[in-house]
Amino acid sequence: DLFYRQIPKVELHAHLNGSVSFATMEKLIARKPHLNIESSGTAIRSGQRRTLAECFEVFKVIHQLVDSEEDILMVAKSVIEEFAADGVKYLELRSTPREEAKTGLSKRRYIETVLEAIHQCKQEGVDIDVRFLVAVDRRNGPEVAMETVKLTEDFMLSSDGVVVGLDLSGDPTVGHGKDLLPALQRARNSGLKLALHMSEVPSQKEESELLLDLPPDRIGHGTFLHPEAGGSDSLVDKISKLNIPLELCLTSNVKGQTVPSYDKHHFQYWYERQHPCVLCTDDKGVFCTDLSQEYQLTASTFGLSQEAVWSLSLQAIHCSFAPEALKQKLVQRWAELRPHIL
Ligand code: 5GP
Numbered sequence: 001d002l003f004y005r006q007i008p009k010v011e012l013h014a015h016l017n018g019s020v021s022f023a024t025m026e027k028l029i030a031r032k033p034h035l036n037i038e039s040s041g042t043a044i045r046s047g048q049r050r051t052l053a054e055c056f057e058v059f060k061v062i063h064q065l066v067d068s069e070e071d072i073l074m075v076a077k078s079v080i081e082e083f084a085a086d087g088v089k090y091l092e093l094r095s096t097p098r099e100e101a102k103t104g105l106s107k108r109r110y111i112e113t114v115l116e117a118i119h120q121c122k123q124e125g126v127d128i129d130v131r132f133l134v135a136v137d138r139r140n141g142p143e144v145a146m147e148t149v150k151l152t153e154d155f156m157l158s159s160d161g162v163v164v165g166l167d168l169s170g171d172p173t174v175g176h177g178k179d180l181l182p183a184l185q186r187a188r189n190s191g192l193k194l195a196l197h198m199s200e201v202p203s204q205k206e207e208s209e210l211l212l213d214l215p216p217d218r219i220g221h222g223t224f225l226h227p228e229a230g231g232s233d234s235l236v237d238k239i240s241k242l243n244i245p246l247e248l249c250l251t252s253n254v255k256g257q258t259v260p261s262y263d264k265h266h267f268q269y270w271y272e273r274q275h276p277c278v279l280c281t282d283d284k285g286v287f288c289t290d291l292s293q294e295y296q297l298t299a300s301t302f303g304l305s306q307e308a309v310w311s312l313s314l315q316a317i318h319c320s321f322a323p324e325a326l327k328q329k330l331v332q333r334w335a336e337l338r339p340h341i342l
Helices: 002-006 022-031 052-065 069-085 107-123 138-158 177-189 202-212 233-242 250-255 267-272 291-302 306-319 324-341
Strands: 009-015 088-095 129-137 163-169 193-198 218-221 246-248 277-279
Touching (some): 009 291, 088 107, 107 129, 107 138, 177 193, 202 233, 246 267, 267 277, 291 306
Parallel strands (some): 009 088, 218 246
16 A cells, blocks of 8 residues: 555564565575575565564574675565665664674674664765664673673764664573663663664563663564563553553564464553554564555554554654654654655
8 A cells, every 4th residue: 555655654573584575585695605595585475374483583594695795685685675765764784793703794884884884875865863772682692691781882982873772682592681771771871872673572671671781772572572472460560550662573473473463463441541662673684574564554553543553653753862853853854754645
């Protein structure tokens, strides 16, 4: 439907390597024929389901394909251009810096290369503002987390405001958030915004309670926070009082089987409580979606009017980590576009 493509959108939860499109994936595969990877193995198509564990296996395959500065530059530029082509006007991209002995890639160069891609897109006039969140993969433990926070602090000072925060992601069944608290606390004290994956699986209740004491600036997924899903009233109360926005990714959660069907998605619970909810793609490449499709899917599943959909996209501006001046600029842009669309 044209309406969903046309509305200006804000994407706040997009993992770089999960967002690689089919077309870019084919190019990467052609560059590395010796890996013998098939493009069908890096995407979960319509109607297909995978367990969350299988999704994390997919990321390992993609990481084999994206292991040099050249790859990262190409992937990041394409992902930014694709979001812009889908009507995303403001994007917060996140990615886990990796070092790769084979190609001489360091974590610092990894981040610099993503920033170079953002810079080049801006130079080329791509109609999108991009910010970057450095991701901590929980699987790598507390030392790596602390090292990543220190690296991110350097970039916060040197990136002209492009690096705005820290993400916590990776396999939720591995490790415990309490071990990562010192690193997250430090990040918070240095002025980095925190976007944390929370309660993606039922066993994370205690961890979510700990993480909420930081508190995070945004919550990724939060599938099992509310009492009906095995969470608790106290979790919901804290999140409501602090008004912490939720980043919700319908296709990702259904295809990754943490939510049984679209109509059972926790979007409904939080939306009814008028809690700030931001629709996001998570991994548009792996889950074969885009942000327009996520908006359309949510509208059709929960019967949202076009007016309600517009409000969701407008509200997302205020949930972003953009500086106040940029938020105002985006609000203005939305106001200018509105009469042409609604
Ligand atoms: P990258 O950080 O390499 O750019 O993007 C892929 C990584 O993002 C994965 O290895 C994983 O750490 C994280 N990621 C992507 N999707 C999800 C998700 O749905 N849940 C969690 N917890 N982590 C994810």
